[in-house]
Amino acid sequence: MKLPKVPVHAIAWFQGRYGYNTHTRGFFEALAKRRPVFGSPLIGLEGPWQEDQNQLAELYGQDLVSIALLYGSLMDVLATAPGPKVAYTVWESTRIPADWQKPLGATDRIWVPSTWGRQVMIDNGFPARQVDVVPEGIDATLFCPDGPKTDAFGDGPEFRFLNIGRYEDRKGTRLLIEAFDAEFGPDEPVKLLVACHNSHDKDYDLPAILRSIGIRHSHKLAFIPPFKSFELVARLYRACDAFVSPFRAEGWGLPLIEAMACGLPVIATDYSAPRDFLGAESYRLKNHMVAIDKPYFETIDGDYGVWAEPDRDHLRVLMRTVYENREQARRRGLQASERIRRTFSWDRAAAIADDLIATISAPPIA
Numbered sequence: 001m002k003l004p005k006v007p008v009h010a011i012a013w014f015q016g017r018y019g020y021n022t023h024t025r026g027f028f029e030a031l032a033k034r035r036p037v038f039g040s041p042l043i044g045l046e047g048p049w050q051e052d053q054n055q056l057a058e059l060y061g062q063d064l065v066s067i068a069l070l071y072g073s074l075m076d077v078l079a080t081a082p083g084p085k086v087a088y089t090v091w092e093s094t095r096i097p098a099d100w101q102k103p104l105g106a107t108d109r110i111w112v113p114s115t116w117g118r119q120v121m122i123d124n125g126f127p128a129r130q131v132d133v134v135p136e137g138i139d140a141t142l143f144c145p146d147g148p149k150t151d152a153f154g155d156g157p158e159f160r161f162l163n164i165g166r167y168e169d170r171k172g173t174r175l176l177i178e179a180f181d182a183e184f185g186p187d188e189p190v191k192l193l194v195a196c197h198n199s200h201d202k203d204y205d206l207p208a209i210l211r212s213i214g215i216r217h218s219h220k221l222a223f224i225p226p227f228k229s230f231e232l233v234a235r236l237y238r239a240c241d242a243f244v245s246p247f248r249a250e251g252w253g254l255p256l257i258e259a260m261a262c263g264l265p266v267i268a269t270d271y272s273a274p275r276d277f278l279g280a281e282s283y284r285l286k287n288h289m290v291a292i293d294k295p296y297f298e299t300i301d302g303d304y305g306v307w308a309e310p311d312r313d314h315l316r317v318l319m320r321t322v323y324e325n326r327e328q329a330r331r332r333g334l335q336a337s338e339r340i341r342r343t344f345s346w347d348r349a350a351a352i353a354d355d356l357i358a359t360i361s362a363p364p365i366a
Contacts, residue, residue: 006361007036012069014041030350057082072100084360090251095305096124097297113252114273137346145263149239158189162240164255166198172246183316195224237262249307265333271308281336286311
């Protein structure tokens with residue numbers, strides 16, 4: 001007789017529009033089709049996770065797997081959990097923050113989305129046997145080439161490059177704006193659309209940033225406010241001709257893989273987690289490794305690791321190549337879309353996780 005599957009207690013940020021929120025909903029909704037999932041939604045660290053944990057412990061005892069999809073520093077929510085404890089997290093530097101080490105080390109398994117992320121964990125001292133790869137995914141019914149496009153930009157003939165990601169050094173937003181402005185002349189029918197609002201940075205001031213850059217052709221730039229729905233994001237992807245992301249490091253890269261699913265050719269830095277899904281169809285941006293000199297996390301010894309410095313000249317070459325060879329770029333984008341939608345679904349991610357849960361929750365062999 002087939003035994004019922006061990007249930008999962010999911011502690012995560014279910015609400016919101018950022019990467020962790022999308023990851024949480026897509027992953028646990030797919031996993032819930034394979035085994036029982038009890039969710040404890042958090043806002044920051046506020047939420048009924050402790051009460052839920054206590055009730056589930058009374059019901060299931062050790063026959064429960066707890067998965068926290070959070071920053072590594074917050075994995076103490078698993079400290080009192082019964083049964084196996086899984087820390088599912090996403091990180092972008094080669095150095096793990098100091099306050100992540102102890103909470104992650106106290107779990108039974110660490111899940112990361114990419115092979116690069118797994119190696120980072122191992123390089124930071126976590127045993128290889130403790131670290132597994134559970135990729136992220138996309139909603140292929142929403143992010144696909146066929147479907148409505150936004151009409152917010154009219155039906156003009158201009159070629160549209162798109163970038164989505166909050167404004168910060170890690171995302172390479174300033175580098176992209178500077179390279180685009182330098183490469184294309186005032187009369188060329190091409191625009192750069194950027195969705196880069198950063199509510200996490202109290203000093204974020206887009207007009208001041210643009211003044212400091214000294215933009216030559218401001219009429220060729222369009223800045224997009226935060227989205228109200230993911231359907232609007234999909235419509236935006238389909239209204240553009242290419243996606244460009246000269247990031248310095250990514251723990252996964254949801255906008256990048258969503259753009260690929262929608263059929264856009266992509267220009268992206270050939271580094272870190274996206275290498276798991278970029279494929280041969282993408283336009284890979286050359287780079288070299290540099291020390292992180294603008295820290296965005298805390299370490300004990302001042303070593304913040306390294307990340308990629310994209311080649312500015314090569315970025316210009318790739319944008320020009322895609323712009324002038326748009327039919328070839330379009331074909332490459334559609335080829336990538338078929339592969340991404342087939343290979344990187346949330347259901348596939350859940351299937352990988354389901355198999356891993358079965359191994360860590362199985363009773364020992366007598």
